[in-house]
Amino acid sequence: MMERCYAPCLFLLAVLFIVSSSAADSNGSDRRNLLSNGLGLTPPMGWNSWNHFHCQINELIIRETADVLVSSGLSKLGYKYVNIDDCWGESSHDSQGNLVANKTTFPSGIKALADYVHSKGLKLGIYADSGYQTCSGTMPGSLGHEEQDAKNFASWGIDYLKYDNCFNDDTRLTIRYRAMSDALKKAGRPIFFSMCEWRDMRPALWGSNIGNSWRTTDDISDSWARMLTIADMNEVYADHAKPGGWNDPDMLEVGNGGMKYNEYVVHFSIWAISKAPLLLGCDVGNLTAETMQIIGNEEVIAVNQDPLGVQAKKVRMQGERMIWAGPLSGNRIVVLLESRKTFSSMMTAHWDDIGIKSNNTLFEARDLWEHLTPETKFQGKLTAKVDGHSCKMYVLTPVTKL
Numbered sequence: 001m002m003e004r005c006y007a008p009c010l011f012l013l014a015v016l017f018i019v020s021s022s023a024a025d026s027n028g029s030d031r032r033n034l035l036s037n038g039l040g041l042t043p044p045m046g047w048n049s050w051n052h053f054h055c056q057i058n059e060l061i062i063r064e065t066a067d068v069l070v071s072s073g074l075s076k077l078g079y080k081y082v083n084i085d086d087c088w089g090e091s092s093h094d095s096q097g098n099l100v101a102n103k104t105t106f107p108s109g110i111k112a113l114a115d116y117v118h119s120k121g122l123k124l125g126i127y128a129d130s131g132y133q134t135c136s137g138t139m140p141g142s143l144g145h146e147e148q149d150a151k152n153f154a155s156w157g158i159d160y161l162k163y164d165n166c167f168n169d170d171t172r173l174t175i176r177y178r179a180m181s182d183a184l185k186k187a188g189r190p191i192f193f194s195m196c197e198w199r200d201m202r203p204a205l206w207g208s209n210i211g212n213s214w215r216t217t218d219d220i221s222d223s224w225a226r227m228l229t230i231a232d233m234n235e236v237y238a239d240h241a242k243p244g245g246w247n248d249p250d251m252l253e254v255g256n257g258g259m260k261y262n263e264y265v266v267h268f269s270i271w272a273i274s275k276a277p278l279l280l281g282c283d284v285g286n287l288t289a290e291t292m293q294i295i296g297n298e299e300v301i302a303v304n305q306d307p308l309g310v311q312a313k314k315v316r317m318q319g320e321r322m323i324w325a326g327p328l329s330g331n332r333i334v335v336l337l338e339s340r341k342t343f344s345s346m347m348t349a350h351w352d353d354i355g356i357k358s359n360n361t362l363f364e365a366r367d368l369w370e371h372l373t374p375e376t377k378f379q380g381k382l383t384a385k386v387d388g389h390s391c392k393m394y395v396l397t398p399v400t401k402l
Contacts, residue, residue, distance in 0.1 A: 034244040035181065039192045040212035041243045042305045044160065044277045046081025046125070048251050051222070051281025055087035055136055058105040059113050066117045068284045072292070075122060077301055081160050081192075082117050083125030083279065089139040099128075099140065099149055114157035125160030125192070126153060130176040131168035141167060142180060150183035153191060160192040163211075165200065173197050174206060181210045194248065194277070204237035208245040213277055220250035222258030224389065228340065231270045235314055238326075241275050243309040248277055255282030255291035262390040265369060266338055268294050269393050272304040273312035273324055273334055299368040300393065303334050312336065315353045321345065321386075325354035333363075333396045335382065342388040350381045354396075363396040 047065055049057045066082050069075045088110070090100040101109050110126065117124040127134065128149060129141035142149045142163075153161060163180055165173070177195055184191050195211040197203050198218055207214035217233040220226060234249035241247045252271060254264045271278060280295060287295075312326025312334055320340035328334055333354055337347040351359050359380040366373045369392070377399055384392045 034208050034242070035193065035210060035212055037185065037190050037193070037212070039190055039244070040246060042307065042309065043246050043275050044081055044192060044194075044213070044279065045078040045301075045305075046083060046123070046160075046278075047079060047280040047284060048083040048085055048125070048162070050085035051220075051251050051253060052256055052283050053085075055138065057084065057087060059108055062113055063116055065284055066120045066122050068287075069122060070120050072284070072287065074280075074284070074296065075120070077296060077298060078305060079278070079280065079295075080121075081123050081125050081279070083127070083160055083162060085127045085162065086134045086136045086164070087138050088127065091138060091140075093140055093145075097145060097148060098152055099142075099145075109156075110158070111156040118157060123159035124157065125162060125194075126156075126158050127162045127164065128153075128180075129164040129166050130173075130180065130197075131164075131166050133167040135164050135166035137167075143168060143176065146179045146183040147186065150180065150187040150191075153184075154187035154189035158189070158191055160194065162194045162196055164196045165198055173201050173203070174210075177203075177207075177210050196248075199233070202237075204240040204247055208240070208242075212244065213246040213248040215250065216247045217249045220253060222253040222256045224259050224263045227253065227259070227263075227267050231267075231274070234274055234276065238274070238311040238313045241309070241311040243307070246275055246277060247311065249274065251277075251279040251281040252295075253281055254294050255280070255287060260389065261290050261294075262387065264291070264294055266389065266391045268297070269300060269336055269369075269391050270324070270338070272300045273326055273336055273393075275304060275309060275311045278304055297368065299366070299371065299395075303328065303368070303393075303395065315355075316349075318347075321347055323347065323349050323353065325349065327355065328395065331398055335394045335396060336391055337384055337386050337393075338391040339386040339388055344385055344387045346383060347386050347392070348381050348383040356396075360400075361398055362400045364399050366395045366397070368393040368395060 094100050114124040131141040133141050193211040195214040203214035216237050217230045220230050230249045237247050306328045308329040312324045315325045316323040322338040324336040335349050362377045
């Protein structure tokens with residue numbers, strides 16, 4: 001009996017050992033594949049100039065934005081990055097081949113601006129391009145100047161680099177973005193590297209050891225339909241997000257006026273559960289109370305910043321009704337009931353759909369937008385009425401053992 005079993009048993013044991021070793025080492029392997037700059041352990045939060053201001057930016061807008069992030073309390077909620085997008089520089093390099101701040105709109109220079117932003121306890125981000133020009137065509141790109149530009153960014157005190165993909169020489173992304181990543185590593189200052197490569201070559205599959213985030217989508221715009229398209233494109237790559245490397249479905253449009261309040265709530269909720277960078281794209285100097293209510297929701301922000309760092313997925317797609325779910329630290333689960341219908345309907349999240357093994361497990365459900373915890377405990381499923389173009393967002397906490 002033992003002789004007949006010997007060879008097959010050894011083979012089976014070997015297979016089991018390999019599988020268990022792979023599982024045990026998966027976290028370590030993922031960690032080794034991440035960009036080793038120690039940044040982005042949770043998704044970055046802050047503000048970017050492009051969605052609202054486009055090229056109409058200057059150093060006064062940047063300074064005032066930094067001031068408002070502090071005075072409004074947004075910085076205490078985690079909004080730390082003040083990111084300048086395209087159009088901040090002169091149209092050509094100086095005689096030494098350096099990028100130069102626009103003398104009219106940024107007369108004090110970028111270093112002075114970084115010093116001001118840092119004095120507020122915030123971080124400054126900047127924009128560059130992996131081609132010969134930036135996307136606006138108003139500034140030189142960094143192609144062939146990667147090390148020089150990275151050293152300048154570091155010397156100015158830059159904390160975040162958004163790196164675009166316009167006017168390139170058709171060299172593969174993996175080469176052009178690697179060149180800037182390597183240059184940043186040598187620059188002597190930790191700089192969050194945001195790859196804006198328009199999802200070309202599916203960067204979620206290869207970007208984790210090059211950048212801290214990568215665009216999984218085309219550009220967003222301030223409309224309900226476009227926002228949902230972007231959200232769906234990003235969700236496909238949920239398994240590739242992790243602390244240190246995030247899927248980026250582009251910046252937030254909340255507060256720019258193209259959607260209704262409930263639609264912006266859906267927008268912010270999906271970005272939060274998707275562990276997307278929460279980069280405000282509105283004029284924070286003119287925030288309405290409704291916008292502040294959305295972007296200042298501490299409970300929803302906490303989901304985005306949860307240290308487990310697992311992106312939620314759609315677990316059921318029932319026509320125009322989507323059920324999203326994902327694990328959080330402390331054996332908790334976030335659930336989003338999202339309706340794309342134009343009228344109210346009942347929606348149900350079943351335990352076996354959202355990753356709960358036993359239907360007998362009791363859960364407490366915290367409503368993150370109503371800021372209420374019903375006395376009723378939920379077993380087997382959670383059902384709620386969801387208005388059209390709206391959502392309900394819950395954090396489920398077990399009250400019996402899983």
